[in-house]
Amino acid sequence: MAQRRSHGLVTAVISLSLTLALSACTGDRDDDAAARSASPTAAAPSPSPSASPSASPTVKRSPIPEKMNLQRTTGIGGVALTFDDGPSAWTPKVLDALKARGVKATFCVIGSQAAAHPDLIRRIVAEGHTLCNHSWNHEFKLGTWSTAKVRANLQRTNDAIHAAVPGVPIKYFRHPGGNWTITATRVARSMGMSPLHWAVDPQDWRRPGAGTIANRVIRGTRSSSVVLMHDGGGDRGQTLAALPRIITTLRAKYRLVRLPDAL
Ligand SMILES: [Zn+2]
Numbered sequence: 387m388a389q390r391r392s393h394g395l396v397t398a399v400i401s402l403s404l405t406l407a408l409s410a411c412t413g414d415r416d417d418d419a420a421a422r423s424a425s426p427t428a429a430a431p432s433p434s435p436s437a438s439p440s441a442s443p444t445v446k447r448s449p450i451p452e453k454m455n456l457q458r459t460t461g462i463g464g465v466a467l468t469f470d471d472g473p474s475a476w477t478p479k480v481l482d483a484l485k486a487r488g489v490k491a492t493f494c495v496i497g498s499q500a501a502a503h504p505d506l507i508r509r510i511v512a513e514g515h516t517l518c519n520h521s522w523n524h525e526f527k528l529g530t531w532s533t534a535k536v537r538a539n540l541q542r543t544n545d546a547i548h549a550a551v552p553g554v555p556i557k558y559f560r561h562p563g564g565n566w567t568i569t570a571t572r573v574a575r576s577m578g579m580s581p582l583h584w585a586v587d588p589q590d591w592r593r594p595g596a597g598t599i600a601n602r603v604i605r606g607t608r609s610s611s612v613v614l615m616h617d618g619g620g621d622r623g624q625t626l627a628a629l630p631r632i633i634t635t636l637r638a639k640y641r642l643v644r645l646p647d648a649l
Contacts, residue, residue, distance in 0.1 A: 454571045456583035457558075459610040464643030465636055466611070467491040468584065470520055470560065471591075471618035473499050473506035476626065480617040483629045485513055490644035494518035494560040494582070497543030499618060504550035511551045516644040518558035518582055519543045519574075524619075529567030536573045544577075555647040558582040582645070584614035588628075591616050596627035603628070604635045612645075 460466045469480055472495055484491055493510050495517060500507050510517065521528050522539045529536065544556050559574035560582045561567075571581040588594075588602035603613055615625050636642060 454566055457580045458583045458585045458612055460643055462646060463610055464641035465607055466643055466645050467613050468494055469615050469617040470494040471616050473503040474618035476622040477506050477617045479626050481513060487633050489633055489642050490514045492516040492518055492645045494520035496520050496524050497522035497546040501546040507547055507550035511554050517556050518560055519556055520560050521562050524562045526563045526565055529561055529565055529570035533569055533573055536569055540577055557647050585611040586613040590625045591619055593624050596624045599624055599628040600631045603632050607636055609640060
């Protein structure tokens with residue numbers, strides 16, 4: 387019993403830490419997005435300074451109501467690796483790592499990044515991965531906008547993707563920061579996209595070390611988990627370094643799948 391209470395406390399502390407971390411991430415990501423727009427042809431992204439939690443106090447993360455019915459598992463009995471916030475200069479390296487091991491994954495891309503790197507969108511598709519809409523410019527508060535504005539943002543993103551790969555299905559939408567609202571899920575579904583959340587989040591964007599990223603993914607993954615990682619939004623060297631062990635270890639137990647274009 388005492389153990390359970392202690393576990394509950396730890397969970398509460400972890401939840402609070404994640405809340406603060408996500409707030410910190412907001413400022414960090416916005417800076418990175420601005421930097422990327424300014425120099426889309428820049429080489430490898432350089433590490434950005436970490437923002438303190440107080441840097442962006444406006445973004446809060448509330449518990450996600452169950453009625454939103456978010457997708458957290460693959461639904462097809464395999465584990466899905468998903469990569470967010472690209473395409474970026476790190477995307478080719480992630481694609482190389484996946485290709486070398488014959489793994490198909492899912493890429494949740496930012497519309498403005500897709501417009502800047504249509505070649506990478508084409509490569510993602512040519513190599514058999516699934517596409518997911520991750521908003522036009524990683525707007526954390528997108529879900530609080532009007533239905534019309536949310537729809538326009540998602541449509542603009544799909545249009546940018548389709549400018550590179552006409553007609554390719556985009557059956558998933560992932561809200562920036564996981565800040566889901568009923569409006570966001572409704573609009574996504576009305577556009578034929580499943581609201582894709584995740585079951586495993588190693589917090590790789592905080593750069594805790596490649597070993598920690600791999601351990602978190604390996605320990606947290608179950609038979610049909612959707613795993614969240616990043617191929618954009620900053621220096622993804624640690625994520626890249628974690629991938630070989632993640633893939634080797636998960637594969638010993640599970641099938642690694644791309645999310646299907648039709649459920
Ligand atoms: Zn993101």
